[in-house]
Amino acid sequence: MSNIIYFVVPCYNEEAVLEVTAQKLMEKVESLIQRDVISPKSRITFVDDGSKDQTWPMIKELSTTHHLISGVKLSRNRGHQNALLAGLMTVKDLCDATISLDADLQDDIDVIDQFIDKFLNESCDVVYGVRNDRTTDTGFKRHTAQMFYKIMNQLGADIVYNHADYRLLSRRALNGLSEFKEVNLFLRGLVPLVGYKSDVVYYERHERFAGESKYPLKKMIAFAIEGITSLSVKPIRLVTTLGISVFVISLIPLLYSLVQWMNGNTIKGWTTLILSIWTLGGLQILCIGVIGEYIGKIYLESKQRPRFIVEEFINEVD
Incomplete structure (x- = not known):
């Protein structure tokens, strides 16, 4: 019997990309189902993080017209990390594994097959999506990101270099993650602490095809401070x-x-x-x-x- 995979996609004011994202993900999931790689009970779960635009009405509409689409609505905006965790914890008992990715589909969905292959055939509980280069970033963002990873590692935080939140987690890994109760979340640092067998899949990150980035410089700095102070003394x-x-x-x-x-x-x-x-x-x-x-x-x-x-x-x- 094929495994149930839930694709968890945090959303905040993503009306500009939601329809295209949903269509591309549905095509990918349907192809996996047709090849009997994953179960027909697999779902694409969009998590609305208190959006101020039409994101949630669009998710509701998509869920009524496409059986593969499900939705989670948070009572208010809680930030990307909390929204992602909310989606993971909501579906963890309904699936065998989750794959989390951003709504802008800058993460290459064609490597999802490799994620699932490592989960099914190599018994990996955690599979990290790792960028093979940063050519699509500006020079400033590329250098500051590299500096961030180096500082984090020097401070003792065990994070995967060039990995964001594109990852597969088995149900066992999800249950392990649920044991971490801290309010100040930095999932890139928490997931490695769960342990279990892990591996990486390399991919090329694309340009955002519509909408605006939800991580301007101010938020990136706040996110970096959050990560450092949450994981290291x-x-x-x-x-x-x-x-x-x-x-x-x-x-x-x-x-x-x-x-x-x-x-x-x-x-x-x-x-x-x-x-x-x-x-x-x-x-x-x-x-x-x-x-x-x-x-x-x-x-x-x-x-x-x-x-x-x-x-x-x-x-x-x-």
């Missing part, structure tokens, strides 16, 4: 190291000043004093900010608020 350790280093360095001008005082020399040093005050003050504010970021996360986690609330789930079962 090394920034706090760096603050400690910095404090010790500054203290040790400060002993040098202190000894110099004492020697000059003992020799009866007048210490002018106004410029040096002001420079030191500004430098140390800036370092202190930076360190307080880093510590405050972690304290803020502890505050949010302690509230144990729900990461998402599903308002409606449309799913036609054969």
Whole structure:
């Protein structure tokens, strides 16, 4: 008996691409069903993350006209990571595996066959979609992305290089992921922590064919900070190291000043004093900010608020 695969697609204001995306995905799923690669009970689940346009009405309309389409509506906007997790957790007991991908279909759906092959024939619980190059990115985005991955790995976060959220998760991996209860989500870092056998599939990322990117520079920076502070405590350790280093360095001008005082020399040093005050003050504010970021996360986690609330789930079962 072929396996049931649910394709989970987070959506936020995606009315410009939704129809084309749904059509392309349906063609792909139907071809897999016809070749008996996956079960006819497989579905494409669009997750509406509190969109302000016609995304949810379009999902509802698609679900009534196409039996392969199902939909999850969140009660309000919770961000891409929470929307993706909401879709995964909603369907995890209905399928044998999920494949998550973005609504703009920049991820190459032709490699889905390789995902499923590694799941079925190589018993992989996790299959990561990894970009083979970044030629479609701007030079700025390409270099900042590479810097982000390097920093994350140096800080001890076990993330897959050039992997976003295009991945297959078996039901066992989904159940493992459900055990992680943190509110501050960074799925690229959490999934490797689940463990189990994994592999990668390389693909070429396409240009977005319509609509606008939901990750401008401001959101990319916030996402990077979220990932670093959610997965590693090394920034706090760096603050400690910095404090010790500054203290040790400060002993040098202190000894110099004492020697000059003992020799009866007048210490002018106004410029040096002001420079030191500004430098140390800036370092202190930076360190307080880093510590405050972690304290803020502890505050949010302690509230144990729900990461998402599903308002409606449309799913036609054969």
